[in-house]
Amino acid sequence: MMNIVQACGVVAKGRGDAILVSTMLSMFIFDRIEGADGKARMVPLLGGKAGLVLGLAVAKVKQKLGASGPAAEVATTGRISSVPLMGGAAGLGLGLALAQPQRRVVVMDGDASLLMELGGLATVAAVRPKNLLHVVVHNGTQFTGLGNLKITTTDFQFAKLASDAGYVHAERISDGANWAERFPRLLAMDGPVFVELMVEPVPQQTKPGFEQEEMPDRQFDRMGQEALALQAMLAQDAPA
């Protein structure tokens, strides 16, 4: 299995001008590895727990060095986060793909999120957007890295279900190197394409005495801010 830095890093390094829709976990990882300059190229994509720790550590240093403002500042150009809204990523991606057929759209979904809106697979397959790559991070946990609570089902076959629903192509990928190699071809393929990434849960950080931090306002504002920025960017690119 790959780690989450490999899963998201491949997308961050290879998406080009594709629009990126993400759920909570992927959003946090993209924030870290894309950092203030929006460029993920310095972040190493190595396997295992050591690779995860190294990737996040380099991302953190890069973010601190690159940020001109607050350390938490990140570039989210071309990105929108379905946050806080579980289950919304595929629909957002579908709408964007239909409105912007000349652009690729990558949806980085979560397994628990997708389980909430499995019917969305049928909706996407029925509309058949050629420019949509729908990826699900299958790590089997909710609140990964914190509580690592198990999702409702242990071996759900997301790729098989997407294929049965009518996606043009669906596959499951477990190996990080294979994902890196396959990504450009999957992104270029006429879709809708579905990829189920088998990802190790982030090691649990909580233990007795751990105190949960207050959710920052940004968590509740960012979807709206990203929507406005993305809308403005796409309007600028629209043919006259």
Added chain:
Amino acid sequence: MALADHSISASAGIAALQRNRVDHVVTVPDWVQLSLHQRLQDGVEGIRLISCANENQTVTVAAGLTIGGKRPILMMQNQGLYNCLNTLRAVCLDAHIPMVFMVGQFGREFANLGQPTTQSRRTMVSIMEPLLKSIDVPYHCLESESDLARMEDAFEQAEARRTAVVLLVGAPMAWQ
């Protein structure tokens, strides 16, 4: 009062959509707006019909379309709006993505036509307006064909306030 006094024709509904430059109707079908659904399914130039598996998806798909520069409207029934309340909260109230909903008052007894919907004996009808008020979502009641002019107001309000605005369709639409 006769049903015909409250029914809006499908033709007038299509004309209102076209007048408001709607290019996508994103929907889970509604019994009250059945004749309008039929017309859209048969094909209306310039309007693409997108059917979703549930109402949460209608909201997120419409959000993506709006961000991408399109002008969608959502069609669903009252039960559907109750179903997608959290998605409406996230997309329209927190993220301030403007959106106009056409919501059929499914289950409304004909004896309630011409009366306040809060006096309906059907819960799904009677709680709708109090609910919308409580979450500060503007709404307009479409109780006869002339009320379709409120669709212009709804789009203006949605864009000016960057929120959801609901058009409540009170009676089964006419098959004309």
